[in-house]
Amino acid sequence: MFTGSRRLPGLKRSVRDPGAFIRLARSNLELWANLVIIAWAVTFAILQGTGFAITLGTVFAIWAILAVSLNLVVGFTGLLSVGHIGFFGIGAYTVAVLTSNASYEQLRTEAIPTFGWPFFAALPVGVVLAGLTAVAVGVVFNRFRDDIFVLVSFGFAIICFNVFLNARAVTRGAFGIHEVAKPQIGGWVFDDELSFLALAVVFLLVVVLLSWFIVTSSFGRVLTAIREDERATEVFGYQVTHYKLTVWVLSAMMAAAAGGLFASWTTFIDPNSFVLLESILLVSIVILGGLATIWGSLLGAMTFVLLEEGMRFVPGLPDQYVGQARQVVLGVLLVLLMLFRPQGLLGRYRL
Amino acid sequence: MRRRSWLSLRSSKRTWESSDPAGPIVNDMEEQNGPSAITRENGSSADAESEPLDGPFILEMVNVSVRYGAVSALEDASLGVRKGEVVAVMGPNGAGKSTVLKGLMGLAPVVSGQVYWRGERLTSATHEIVKHGIAFVPQGRRLFTHLTIEENLEMGCPYLRDRAEVRRRMDSVMELFPVLHQKRRDLASQMSGGQQQMLALGRGLMADPELLLLDEPTLGLAPNIVKEVFHTIAVISDRLGTTIMVVEHNIKGVLDIVDRAYILDTGRIVFEGTPTAVRETNILAEVFLGKVQQAGPDEQ
Amino acid sequence: MSSAAEGPTPYALETVDVRKHFGGVHAVDGLSIGIPRGEITCVVGPNGSGKSTLINLLSGMLPLDGGLVVVDGVRLRVVKPHETPGLGVTRTFQDVRLFDQITVWDNIMVVLTERRLLPSLFERPRPGQRERTEQILRNVGMWEKRRSLAMDLSYGQRKLLEIGRAMALNVNTYLFDEPFAGLFPQMLERVKEIMRQMRSEGRTILFISHNMDIVRELSDHLIVMDSGRLLTEGDAEEVLAQPEVIEAYLGV
Amino acid sequence: MLRFAAYREGQGRILAAALTTAAAAYVVWKIAESPDQAVQFAFNGLSVGAVYALLALGFTLVYSTVWFFDLYYGAAAAMGAYGVFYLRTSETVGGNHVNNPYVSAVFALVVAGVIAWALHESLFRRLERRSNPTTLRAASGLLAATAGIYTGFVLTNPDHLHMLLSPAAGVTVAVAVGGVVYGVLQRLFVGTAAAPLLIISAIAGCVVGAYCGLLVAGAPGSRLYLSWIVSCLVAGAVGVALYRGLYVYMRQRARSPLIMLVASLGVLLAITAATAIVFESAPRPLPRAFGSDSWALWGGNIKGFNVFTVGVAIAGFAGLLLLLKKTALGRTIRAIGDDEEVAKVVGINTTVVIAIVFFIGAVFAAAAGLLSGHDTAIQPRMGLLLMLKGWIASVVGGIGNLYGAVVGGFALGMVEQFGIWDLAGEWKDVISFLILILFLSFWPRGLLPRG
Amino acid sequence: ADEPTPTPTAAPTATPTPVPPFKIGVMESLTGPGETYGTVSNQAKQLAIDEINAAGGIDGRMIELVVEDSKCSAQDAITAYRKLTDVDGVKIILGTSCSGAMLGAAPLAEADGVVLFSGLATNPDIAEAGDYIFRTAMSDAQLGIDTGNLLWADGIRTLATITEATDYAEGVRRSSVARFEELGGEVVAEERYPSDITDFRSQLTKLFNADPDALHIAAQAEFSGGTIVKQSRELGFDGPIYSEVVPVGATALEVAGEAATGLKAVTADLDPANRVAQRVLQDFRARYDYVTLPWYLGSAYDDVYITAECLKRTGDDQDADGFRDCLYDITWSGAIGENYSFDDKGEVVGLSNLVVEVLPLSERTEENQGYRVLGGAPTP
Numbered sequence A: 001m002f003t004g005s006r007r008l009p010g011l012k013r014s015v016r017d018p019g020a021f022i023r024l025a026r027s028n029l030e031l032w033a034n035l036v037i038i039a040w041a042v043t044f045a046i047l048q049g050t051g052f053a054i055t056l057g058t059v060f061a062i063w064a065i066l067a068v069s070l071n072l073v074v075g076f077t078g079l080l081s082v083g084h085i086g087f088f089g090i091g092a093y094t095v096a097v098l099t100s101n102a103s104y105e106q107l108r109t110e111a112i113p114t115f116g117w118p119f120f121a122a123l124p125v126g127v128v129l130a131g132l133t134a135v136a137v138g139v140v141f142n143r144f145r146d147d148i149f150v151l152v153s154f155g156f157a158i159i160c161f162n163v164f165l166n167a168r169a170v171t172r173g174a175f176g177i178h179e180v181a182k183p184q185i186g187g188w189v190f191d192d193e194l195s196f197l198a199l200a201v202v203f204l205l206v207v208v209l210l211s212w213f214i215v216t217s218s219f220g221r222v223l224t225a226i227r228e229d230e231r232a233t234e235v236f237g238y239q240v241t242h243y244k245l246t247v248w249v250l251s252a253m254m255a256a257a258a259g260g261l262f263a264s265w266t267t268f269i270d271p272n273s274f275v276l277l278e279s280i281l282l283v284s285i286v287i288l289g290g291l292a293t294i295w296g297s298l299l300g301a302m303t304f305v306l307l308e309e310g311m312r313f314v315p316g317l318p319d320q321y322v323g324q325a326r327q328v329v330l331g332v333l334l335v336l337l338m339l340f341r342p343q344g345l346l347g348r349y350r351l
Numbered sequence B: 001m002r003r004r005s006w007l008s009l010r011s012s013k014r015t016w017e018s019s020d021p022a023g024p025i026v027n028d029m030e031e032q033n034g035p036s037a038i039t040r041e042n043g044s045s046a047d048a049e050s051e052p053l054d055g056p057f058i059l060e061m062v063n064v065s066v067r068y069g070a071v072s073a074l075e076d077a078s079l080g081v082r083k084g085e086v087v088a089v090m091g092p093n094g095a096g097k098s099t100v101l102k103g104l105m106g107l108a109p110v111v112s113g114q115v116y117w118r119g120e121r122l123t124s125a126t127h128e129i130v131k132h133g134i135a136f137v138p139q140g141r142r143l144f145t146h147l148t149i150e151e152n153l154e155m156g157c158p159y160l161r162d163r164a165e166v167r168r169r170m171d172s173v174m175e176l177f178p179v180l181h182q183k184r185r186d187l188a189s190q191m192s193g194g195q196q197q198m199l200a201l202g203r204g205l206m207a208d209p210e211l212l213l214l215d216e217p218t219l220g221l222a223p224n225i226v227k228e229v230f231h232t233i234a235v236i237s238d239r240l241g242t243t244i245m246v247v248e249h250n251i252k253g254v255l256d257i258v259d260r261a262y263i264l265d266t267g268r269i270v271f272e273g274t275p276t277a278v279r280e281t282n283i284l285a286e287v288f289l290g291k292v293q294q295a296g297p298d299e300q
Numbered sequence C: 001m002s003s004a005a006e007g008p009t010p011y012a013l014e015t016v017d018v019r020k021h022f023g024g025v026h027a028v029d030g031l032s033i034g035i036p037r038g039e040i041t042c043v044v045g046p047n048g049s050g051k052s053t054l055i056n057l058l059s060g061m062l063p064l065d066g067g068l069v070v071v072d073g074v075r076l077r078v079v080k081p082h083e084t085p086g087l088g089v090t091r092t093f094q095d096v097r098l099f100d101q102i103t104v105w106d107n108i109m110v111v112l113t114e115r116r117l118l119p120s121l122f123e124r125p126r127p128g129q130r131e132r133t134e135q136i137l138r139n140v141g142m143w144e145k146r147r148s149l150a151m152d153l154s155y156g157q158r159k160l161l162e163i164g165r166a167m168a169l170n171v172n173t174y175l176f177d178e179p180f181a182g183l184f185p186q187m188l189e190r191v192k193e194i195m196r197q198m199r200s201e202g203r204t205i206l207f208i209s210h211n212m213d214i215v216r217e218l219s220d221h222l223i224v225m226d227s228g229r230l231l232t233e234g235d236a237e238e239v240l241a242q243p244e245v246i247e248a249y250l251g252v
Numbered sequence D: 001m002l003r004f005a006a007y008r009e010g011q012g013r014i015l016a017a018a019l020t021t022a023a024a025a026y027v028v029w030k031i032a033e034s035p036d037q038a039v040q041f042a043f044n045g046l047s048v049g050a051v052y053a054l055l056a057l058g059f060t061l062v063y064s065t066v067w068f069f070d071l072y073y074g075a076a077a078a079m080g081a082y083g084v085f086y087l088r089t090s091e092t093v094g095g096n097h098v099n100n101p102y103v104s105a106v107f108a109l110v111v112a113g114v115i116a117w118a119l120h121e122s123l124f125r126r127l128e129r130r131s132n133p134t135t136l137r138a139a140s141g142l143l144a145a146t147a148g149i150y151t152g153f154v155l156t157n158p159d160h161l162h163m164l165l166s167p168a169a170g171v172t173v174a175v176a177v178g179g180v181v182y183g184v185l186q187r188l189f190v191g192t193a194a195a196p197l198l199i200i201s202a203i204a205g206c207v208v209g210a211y212c213g214l215l216v217a218g219a220p221g222s223r224l225y226l227s228w229i230v231s232c233l234v235a236g237a238v239g240v241a242l243y244r245g246l247y248v249y250m251r252q253r254a255r256s257p258l259i260m261l262v263a264s265l266g267v268l269l270a271i272t273a274a275t276a277i278v279f280e281s282a283p284r285p286l287p288r289a290f291g292s293d294s295w296a297l298w299g300g301n302i303k304g305f306n307v308f309t310v311g312v313a314i315a316g317f318a319g320l321l322l323l324l325k326k327t328a329l330g331r332t333i334r335a336i337g338d339d340e341e342v343a344k345v346v347g348i349n350t351t352v353v354i355a356i357v358f359f360i361g362a363v364f365a366a367a368a369g370l371l372s373g374h375d376t377a378i379q380p381r382m383g384l385l386l387m388l389k390g391w392i393a394s395v396v397g398g399i400g401n402l403y404g405a406v407v408g409g410f411a412l413g414m415v416e417q418f419g420i421w422d423l424a425g426e427w428k429d430v431i432s433f434l435i436l437i438l439f440l441s442f443w444p445r446g447l448l449p450r451g
Numbered sequence E: 001a002d003e004p005t006p007t008p009t010a011a012p013t014a015t016p017t018p019v020p021p022f023k024i025g026v027m028e029s030l031t032g033p034g035e036t037y038g039t040v041s042n043q044a045k046q047l048a049i050d051e052i053n054a055a056g057g058i059d060g061r062m063i064e065l066v067v068e069d070s071k072c073s074a075q076d077a078i079t080a081y082r083k084l085t086d087v088d089g090v091k092i093i094l095g096t097s098c099s100g101a102m103l104g105a106a107p108l109a110e111a112d113g114v115v116l117f118s119g120l121a122t123n124p125d126i127a128e129a130g131d132y133i134f135r136t137a138m139s140d141a142q143l144g145i146d147t148g149n150l151l152w153a154d155g156i157r158t159l160a161t162i163t164e165a166t167d168y169a170e171g172v173r174r175s176s177v178a179r180f181e182e183l184g185g186e187v188v189a190e191e192r193y194p195s196d197i198t199d200f201r202s203q204l205t206k207l208f209n210a211d212p213d214a215l216h217i218a219a220q221a222e223f224s225g226g227t228i229v230k231q232s233r234e235l236g237f238d239g240p241i242y243s244e245v246v247p248v249g250a251t252a253l254e255v256a257g258e259a260a261t262g263l264k265a266v267t268a269d270l271d272p273a274n275r276v277a278q279r280v281l282q283d284f285r286a287r288y289d290y291v292t293l294p295w296y297l298g299s300a301y302d303d304v305y306i307t308a309e310c311l312k313r314t315g316d317d318q319d320a321d322g323f324r325d326c327l328y329d330i331t332w333s334g335a336i337g338e339n340y341s342f343d344d345k346g347e348v349v350g351l352s353n354l355v356v357e358v359l360p361l362s363e364r365t366e367e368n369q370g371y372r373v374l375g376g377a378p379t380p
């Protein structure tokens, strides 16, 4: 809010103090980060052809929804949750189960009831279901803070994965669910890549606006206060648990929406897409982009997608190492960020 | 010869547990004066003022600037302490008093300037500085809360191998603050704020320092204990020649016991002089008023 | 207790046989006191006599082990911290607790905003709130620091900000835990002035201090605690002249 | 004795007590129903519990000193296990050597760096006043380089581990024996001049050391067990290097432990992925250690190796307890756990002490990793999983409490087994996490909270 | 194919060709749960492609493989698929090695008219996945029926099963158990385990407590298969153990060691009399210094040759429809069998499974793969 005026004295001082000049340059890192990443994305899109760029755009939109929603919890409220992938999974599975029309008559695979709902009917159900789960989970998790919260949220991610894997009567377990329906409005089906991208971006916009609305409100300010000192916030008359629960549920619902999109986009889901590691990567994205900044999360998601896909094109890197190499790069990035810029690429707030 | 130690304050009832050559000498001194003889109210500081100490600084800070990120907490500050002196550092909140002490101890990000100890540059890390004989009691009674009180005191001189000496120092501290003796097996976290402050002070004394840096030693203490602390400071300095640098807000109390005072305002040293001078010039009020005038327009 | 009491009792706050122990330590041990409405009450006592614990109990930061707290005639066995402002009570902390990584400005704003969930989502800073924030920040001398993060302040500045934050909450009873500790004399004046002004607005103040000058000057009513119990109470000068108080607390 | 953290309201405590009783009753009923299975479960629980306890011990030590969850800890567990694999592939399944010069070089560099730093902190600091700094720097550089090259040699020639390590083993034993003998002699002959005692103990140390060295050199079978030591030490060295190279700088500036948590998350991600690149991501077995045959006992079966693991856990616990409670170093460690800055202020070289803590922690993790690797198998992601288990165990036991760590470790091991008695085994993780969450709701500070 | 040039990404061999090479996509699970399969399959394909190219390609045109990692996950298969089709412009994709990944990419391929041709994906659902989806891997359906028959024939009446929670293993277990129960057998206890665990003792303890006649293992990873066998014996179980394919893989047998002796499995195996098969194994060992999953290796190898044959017939790597029709037409004899072809669902017909029994440790050699063949699966 006050960034502009804060810089001015620095400029004045830099005339007689070279150190201040370096600091000034460094304080523009945000700008550089923005420019570099966007330029990278554009170059990538141009080089790789529109088809692939559209695919990546959709992947980005989904990750970005997740990152923005998680930032509400991690960055603004200060609850370092590693369990977000669970809500993503709940959304995805609900949409998959409700919309799939696949016939599983064959003897060899597990059959589950099919409903054949349209996507836009199933999605709200998934979102609400995730919300309800979040309420139940949140009531319990509200007791925990800091490290313990991290631990139990790890637990939540693992529990969710196991439920997806083992509740075979609903999820078909390891078989996964096929033929998830594409979104459809009236007669208009979003079954080509471009229209799906458009839909995903609309979702992303809605999520971003909603998040922006939340964090600029008084509600958002209370969240940051809770992040800083929960007990002291209580003394000023805020029922902290309600605030935490509300933002937790909202964030879970956004993640579930992303999950629904994801299921519909891939048309097939199985538990492997909802493993703990993905959740950890998601937290990394949020931290990479910057805590308590929405634009940062977008940038973080962008970086992540570019890293993931860009790695495929690194010369001399054998294909089987692409996935791992991406993790190595991400890990090293995290370390460097924490070392030199603990607030992330764009953030103000430090962990 | 071994320099005189504040430890000699301990009453003569207890016997020396080691064959420390300094023992008998100190003991003698004690008997001459007796613990009650050193009880000295305000008047004594006047002696110190009448014959101001002279000679080179044993600790000197030259043009030190400290910066926390964009905040400049100390700018070109130069100050020094002579051997045996008690020096106060005063100033409004946020003036940089704590920063001065932290800068001396290597705990603050010093961006320019030097610190000299006995004429040599002091560049080492904090834990090395301590070995030169400087002890620091930080602001806000920071203790090892999961150690017992005894262990906390022992931590005051972690590298002292001579158990008997440790014991003796501990006894002396406990004599100074009897409550510590009562609770010696309790965890430090189980004490009230004031008791914790005593423990912090005691831990600093355990190092048997040549220079003692105290950051608000009376913060949150009950009046009787405040008196005791000031008294102890006066005694340590006066009788044993321990050099002391103290940051205080309790101006009335501190001006009575110090030889000199530095006054800081917004990171600069604005005044240096004897307590009398401070009282006469009414500098403290000026500093404060100046600040108020500054605060009027925005600092953009 | 000559003040014009409007409520059913002359007390803004009362404790009835309140108890709190930590392991074997009886920090507050059957304490029954009353804080007169519209006056400045001071609690003094040796270190570790349970003063901070008392405030913690009154504000719900610690659960009661026994006894009652009576706020404005409402008898409470369980004090929930988030309900205390509703009952007209707020506090500061001995170890200052601010919202470190948000600005000084927002630290005050947090207190001024809507308490209900849904409306708070739709609330943006209103001019009234802005003015109030500015007024408070100027009052505690922190206006020029409004854009720094609270964690970048010095000890005393933090203390002032915390007092300001409590002031922002427009309640009847303020509990200040050592508001004067670590403050520069002229800042002391300012805080004293703030307190006097609060009193003149008819608010009740309870504060802890070890600074006898201030206690004498400011307090209408003095409570002396020792080992979790009430040692004596009454007018400051009289109480401070009592021999047991001198022995337990003031020293000779 | 169990001290339960005071829970807010009475009902909570009653509920918790009821749940505990119900759980106990359930277990008793089950045991009565099928004692054989109970015995087997207990054995299984004991053997995994020992690993968890080891993990929890190191975890709790590190955590209660630096107050952040060092996720490198997980990577250390994996490194311990993969170190053995790396050194002993010729004895493992697949048979193809993974010996990779880059990997060896990296670790050689790390070891050299750590040694250089250690020398700098110990010798250099002390001799600073007396001799020429350049000489000292050169000397410590030389020593460190030698150590690095030696490490590189050891790592690239795992088939000659016994030969290469015999001098090191000999020297270590010699020093240890010499020290012990000297201590004993000093006690026995109080007042005797130091010199003769010193000579006697030196001779004793040298003789025993030389004998041990020869013994090791002549026993190729010792290679496996030497590789344990090597990988533990290397994992420890990496821990120290990380602390000195990363965390120190972060701690200087950081306002929150979460920064280090995230940085170490980065370290864990990177090391896990790098492990998967070098060793492939499929699980691998470690070579057969002793005690791989199972004994039938009271209707169950248990391997000798599992008993050994339990022994290691208990020994580790006793060692740590002695260190923390009885030695000055231990007191220092606890003090740093309370307030690092003040520890510096009173004159403690906190960087060195914390580095030692990290070393010990990483060694514990590595030991746990390789023991569990021998018992079952290794895979790159094992680090994350083991770390989670160690974390849970230490939280359940009460962070910062060694007794708690051991209790928590074994408790977790048992819960994992008995929890799935009536449920399908695939719910194992779900059960243990549900129990964890339930437990934390009632005892947020663990069974035996610190202080 | 003698020169050991382990090129990770296939580059056409030395001889420069004026015509651009045929571009064929490959999706394999190079990382993730299907890593072993993906890697072996990829290596076999490289072997075949290098042979073909060294022999002059297809009428002088080389074949180039573009490899992507599908990580055994549907989502990654989709991104890999998109990358192959959009960036590299391929119309024919060999792969993938995991059924899950295959089923993820199949609807897209079907919609785009891209041929997906797998040598390893065994999920029965793949039969229904579409017109452009083919495989030389046999569906799990048959494997399960054979196991059920075998169990019954061996006099097993009560069974305990332990199953890896993956689509493949679940599928195999279901079909085996269905057949076994159809014949009158009873499953007295069943357990599942997630792919990443290495300690199966608690599950096994429960299984053995039910006192079954035999244990049935359905594993996807060789490692877990081998470990289960080992840990079963450690826990004192001495009944017979049955399984399919995976636990008799080379790695599994090494992990299990002596404990595996007597283990019976239904598996597809390369015929020792098949000269192509033996040559492929030999070449593979010479080039990569190991052999595992020989049948799947052979299947991947055959896929490349079938592809080459069809490319020869169509002469265009962009003509997916022609390629598809070619596959429906073709009858092939290669490493995994003689005269096999594809039915109208793209399923392979003309191949069959064998029953094998693991030999004692001392008798296992590289040649016999550690087991002896007992013959075809029994029919009741």
Ligand SMILES: Nc1ncnc2c1ncn2[C@@H]1O[C@H](COP(=O)(O)OP(=O)(O)OP(=O)(O)O)[C@@H](O)[C@H]1O
Pocket: B068, B069, B071, B072, B073, B091, B092, B093, B094, B095, B096, B097, B098, B099, B100, C151, C152, C153, C154, C155, C156, C157, C182
């Ligand atoms: N860690 C820090 N980061 C940023 N700014 C800081 C930090 N510590 C102190 N400051 C700033 O430096 C200035 C001097 O602080 P210092 O603690 O030295 O004040 P002080 O004179 O001791 O005040 P007090 O009497 O309130 O303790 C203050 O303006 C404070 O805001």
Ligand SMILES: Nc1ncnc2c1ncn2[C@@H]1O[C@H](COP(=O)(O)OP(=O)(O)OP(=O)(O)O)[C@@H](O)[C@H]1O
Pocket: B189, B190, B191, B192, B193, B194, B195, B220, C022, C023, C025, C026, C027, C045, C046, C047, C048, C049, C050, C051, C052, C053, C054, C094
């Ligand atoms: N969290 C705690 N755990 C254990 N004991 C405590 C705790 N808090 C306070 N105590 C004990 O309770 C007693 C009263 O403490 P309290 O902080 O209320 O004292 P106080 O009157 O505020 O003292 P001071 O003037 O020094 O701040 C002390 O003996 C202290 O040791």
Ligand SMILES: [Mg+2]
Pocket: B097, B098, B099, B139, C154, C155
């Ligand atoms: Mg200060």
Ligand SMILES: [Mg+2]
Pocket: B193, C051, C052, C053, C094
């Ligand atoms: Mg207090």
